[in-house]
Amino acid sequence: MSDLHVRSDSVDVEQIMKQIRARIREKRGADYTDAELQQLASVKLEQFADPSNLRSDLLEQFRQRSNEPSTYHRHRGPRRWMLMLAHPILKRVQKQLMADLNLYFEIIHNLVVEVTRLGIETQNLKMKVEALSSRLDFDERRAKSLEGVVQYRSGTTGTTGTTGTTGTGTTGTSSRSRGWVPIPPPPKIGPGAPVPAAGTGQAANGGASTSPAGAPGQPGAAGAPGQGQGPGRPDGRRRRRRRRRRPGQNLADSPNAAGQSTQQSNAPADAGHEPPEGDDGPDDEGGSDL
């Protein structure tokens, strides 16, 4: 499928028209013109609707056949006599046969009705599938285009990787695709860009962040893995780290609990503070606990 995707600040109408025409060709499966499609449809229709091939008396014929006199009634002479002798037996056989035929007739009739019903249902389902696929297609392309061009609100800290993407996606799906402001793609990190040392922060984990800015529904800039993590973040902000409570410890026992001074909670992390057990190991070296 053609990717109807916009990434630049300007678009070329002729290019878009080419994409649209290519998409139309792909949807058709083959490059049929409208006239060709009409012709194909009419040929198929003629095949089914040609009155010369229709047997409108089919049902009547079937019923008549079942009401015809028995085979031995049509014979004369000794053959008929022999048959008359065997009549009681033959009558039972015939009765059985007629019962079977009636049963078959009913079954075939029900099958025809069922096939017709299924045919209609299939058509309905086909239409539903088409509608769903077009909606899916719509959503995919909207998501793609939004990923590339959304400009994030200023003042919101960016996060990295998964969280940032989630934020974008949520924003995108909660509003219609209008009013977006396109921006150029994010700058790539060159060889000279600062790379965090191994084991510092969560950069080594592919950039998964616990930053509140990356909460679902909040716009967040998708950054490169490891960018802006660990000690001395470029934006000068400290990363908040969740502490795990010890078993049996309640909220009141935690270092930031009410009753402890705000000053204490805001104290520098390296002022004789020992990380409690259960702290996220690599983060401890990051030095910023709050």
Add this chain to the structure above:
Amino acid sequence: MRLAIVVQRYGTEINGGAELLARHVAERLARFADVQVLTTCAHDYVTWRNEYPAGEERVNNIAVRRFPVRRTRHPREFGLRSEWVFEHEHSVADELNWLRSEGPYSPALIRHIARHEAEHDFFVFVSFRYYLAYHGARAVPGKAVLIPTAEREPAIGLSVFAPVIAGARGVVYLTPEERAMVDGITHRKGLSSVIGVGSNMPDRPEPGRFRRKFNIKRPFAIYVGRIDPNKGCAELFAHFQQYAAAYPQGLDLVLIGSTQLDVPSHPRIRHLGYLPDEDKFDGMAAADVLIMPSPFESLSIVVLEAWGLGKPVLVNGRCDVLRGQCLRSQGGLFYETAREFIEGLHYLDATGPAGVILGRQGREYYQRYYTWPSVERKYRDFFERVSREPAGTAMAPLPGFVARHRRSLPPARAVLDGTPSGAVLR
């Protein structure tokens, strides 16, 4: 500079394309010239019935002088004459009779032009195809400036118009496509310019007010204009119903304008009727895209207005002018088939940023070429050039009596079919 603008109808209530253009141009030219409008007493463009009082009045501070129409138009007679000259071999006399039956037949106005030639530096004739423009330009060939507003329709192929357009002192075209077509038919070599027209748009339209007023909640495409088969509206309805079936979550269609065609009853088509300008612009600002299905346009002002509001457009690609405008502005898409309409509209709806970018590009194009200061400056430059440069080729006289009645002219439609077509990209 003293200018007389000659137009078939004039008034604030008249919203026909050429007449609106004449009024806007008159009001703008009045800033640097002494402008007088010469027109008829007609209001109805079908019959040219006299409805305004004859004489002088002022409309938006412009001096207007009206002359009575001596003979109303008979649509049946005009239809027969049109069919004859457009489709059959005919004579110059047939064409002149066609012109007279089209009207507005006002010999008094033509006499006035001839008698008062000295009082004006130039006579600006709007719309080439009417009696007034033809006979008026012939009355003052050295001072005739034409704004043909020519569409790609057979009337331009009539032989009587070629010498008038070729011999006019100056010609103002609305689009490069119009210039290519008219110059191709008339072989005009003289001074001409592509200027166009601006629009009096509000500074801050209120889309929210429109949505509240008409209780419109879903995103929609809009059509603004007369709802008429000649404007491609029947095709628009057919295409849109296919689009609605293919994309159940897509755009709705909102129609603004008086109707001469039954609007289909469809849950996603809404007709609001004729609305004042304020509502119209609010509606255009609230829409996602403007659709222009007309196959014949000399310049679609409403498309320019949509670009002025930063909205993308989807236009009929069979109209050279609209297609050319889209390609030059990069402000919209065009379609020729139902499938292109469906996918084009879906593209503008689904690929949100593309629509925004197209709208922005259209807005830049509008601001560069079609804002009033820009148009006004071009008109001023044009009239300065026309004043400086001497008159070019003289207007060829009509043939003699015998030649005038010889039926040797090809059908106008055949002449039109032989002229180059297509969008002009430069």
